[in-house]
Amino acid sequence: MDTDIITTDTSGKFDFAAHLVTRDAYTARFTKTEEIATNGISTYDIVRVQRHLLGIEPFESPYEYLAADVDRSSSVSIADIIHLRKLVLSIESSLPTFQPWLFINGNYTFSNQINPFVEAYSGNATSFPITAQGVIPPISVIAIKVGDLDFNAK
Numbered sequence: 001m002d003t004d005i006i007t008t009d010t011s012g013k014f015d016f017a018a019h020l021v022t023r024d025a026y027t028a029r030f031t032k033t034e035e036i037a038t039n040g041i042s043t044y045d046i047v048r049v050q051r052h053l054l055g056i057e058p059f060e061s062p063y064e065y066l067a068a069d070v071d072r073s074s075s076v077s078i079a080d081i082i083h084l085r086k087l088v089l090s091i092e093s094s095l096p097t098f099q100p101w102l103f104i105n106g107n108y109t110f111s112n113q114i115n116p117f118v119e120a121y122s123g124n125a126t127s128f129p130i131t132a133q134g135v136i137p138p139i140s141v142i143a144i145k146v147g148d149l150d151f152n153a154k
Helices: 043-053 062-068 078-088
Strands: 025-028 101-105 128-131 141-145
Touching: 043 062, 043 078, 062 101, 062 141
Parallel strands: none
Antiparallel strands: 025 128, 101 141
């Protein structure tokens, strides 16, 4: 299996048609290099996780659960708050995950909106199959910065 890595321009746009051979099958995978670990992460995010855990303001989307699970334990717990606090207070320079950004297929529907962990990293959730047959339809991607509960990371 040949693997070519082609990156986007600085705006994040990519012209598939210029790089694909008609009638071949492709899978797009997304990554983002994070230069500043605190990008999008603040005390607001810590408070948001606390309010969820206390039952005061439960999360409403699977994306909030995925963003809050900073230690990738497939659950949201006090440990996630501790990791966020250490990062915000500059006690640690990064979160304990090897992947600071998650990319979810925008057309994917989670079967369990309040427990997306089982399915979030398998199958259709992160798969972007492309068949180069004439016009290539746009791909909808939801990018989630781990630890960023108000989704304001750049």
